[in-house]
Amino acid sequence: MHVPDGFINAPVSAVTGVVAAAAVAVSLRGARRELGGASQALSGAGEKTAPLAGLVAAFIFAVQMLNFPVAAGTSGHLLGGALAAILVGPYTGVLCVSVVLLMQGILFADGGLTALGVNITDMAITTTVVAYLVFRGLVKVLPRTRRSVTAASFVAALLSVPAAALVFTAIYALGGTTDVPITKVLTAMVGVHVLIGLGEAVITAFTVGAVLAVRPDLVYGARGLSAPLKLRVGGQLVDAPAPAAAPAAARPGSTRKVWGIGIVTALVLAGFVSFYASASPDGLEKVAHDKGIDTKTSQHASADSPLADYSVKDVGDARLAGGLAGVIGVGVTVAVGSGVFWALRRRRTEPAPERTPEAV
Known part of the structure; x- marks a missing residue:
């Protein structure tokens, strides 16, 4: 669903750029809490989230290269917002997908640079x-189990994609450069x-699971999500005392193994499996071609990039180049x-400098 240059006019593109910049600024502040808030400092969650967030961004990039067929002559690919929000938090998730879109636009000429605000917004x-609102709503009413989290992930991801299609349609209604009936779009x-x-x-449910x-x-x-332990005392259920902190040896280990497996998986998907992805246009490309939205598409500013169209120039073998x-x-x-995420976490957890008393 990467919107190229020329689909949306300059004023609306500028407005979405402001919206995207404001959302990224808010997400930077929120991500500091997700990556190293006070409550996480005790559990070490911030230390786990920071490296996982970089991995999630790379994994989304890799899986987005794997277009899968959805209908005759049409393909689709992961958007990744639901996956990122559930794995590393909504604010960090916005930053993960934004990093992916920025890399794709600059290096691979995928998604227009003037349309970067549109793509980040969408x-x-x-x-x-x-996805995160749907997910949180579901986990509140479903049983507190891992299966419920996985099921909620499935529904949240499912609904997030047509929601993005609705938002694109609204943006196109405001600033589309072609005269196409909005109902058809x-x-x-x-x-x-x-x-x-x-x-x-x-994809989201499988990965989260x-x-x-x-x-x-x-x-x-x-x-x-784990329900508090209850004890029956005098015929009534009461909360059990909080368990003592687990010894270091019993606590979850380092994220290095998970990170290593994840990065190898991303490299295999992007470096090998992507060659077998569907060559059909994705949903937006197909609709744009069929309805005439793409008649004013302009050439990408990074069209001459050595990595444009996900292929290394001057490498003769198409499989190797891709x-x-x-x-x-x-x-x-x-x-x-x-x-980005390590810098945010370090800034959050860095102790404030001590103030020296002023001389009287």
Whole structure:
């Protein structure tokens, strides 16, 4: 659903740029709490979230290269907002997807640079906010189990994709550069993105479930879901005393193993599996072509990038060129994402300098 340059006019693109910048600024503040808030300092959750957030960004980049067929001549790919919000938190999730979109636009000419605000508003903000609100609403009413978290992840991801299609349609209604009846755009966009949402839901639920199975403490959306232990005293149920802190040897281990498995998986997906992805246009490209939205598309500013279209230029073998581009993309995304999140966490946890008493 990467919107290219030329779909939306300059004034509306500028407005969405302001909206995106404001949302990123708010997310930077919120992510500091998610990555190292006071309550997390005791449990070490901030230490776990920071490296996982960089990995989530790289994983989303890799999986977005894997277009899957959804209908005749149409494909879809992961948007990633739901996955990021559930794994590392909504504010950090917005930043994860925004980092991916920035890398894709600058290095791979995927998604217009003048449309970056549109893409962040649509793919990062909308999907993350909608998915996390749905997810939190479901986990409050469902039994407090890992299966419930996985099921809530599925539904949240499923709904986040047509929500993004609705937001794009609204943006197009305000600033579309072609004269296409908005009802036709709405029907086509929502219809195909409901199908894409099913793929998003399967990928999100599978990934969340896999992390829950090995390290449930790493899943932001699963924190605080265990019901308090009850004891029967004098015929009444009362909360049991809080257990003493577990010894260091009994606490969950380092995230290095999970991080290592995750980054290897992302590299394999982007560097090898992506070659077998569907070559059909994605949902937005198909709708834009069929309805005539793309008649004023302009050339991407990064069209001459050595990695444009996810292929390394001057490499003759198409499979090797695409695989190298994917590996480079994963490496750059994890480096940029991890750098941003570590900087945020360090700023949050860095002790304030002591004030010296002023001389009287």
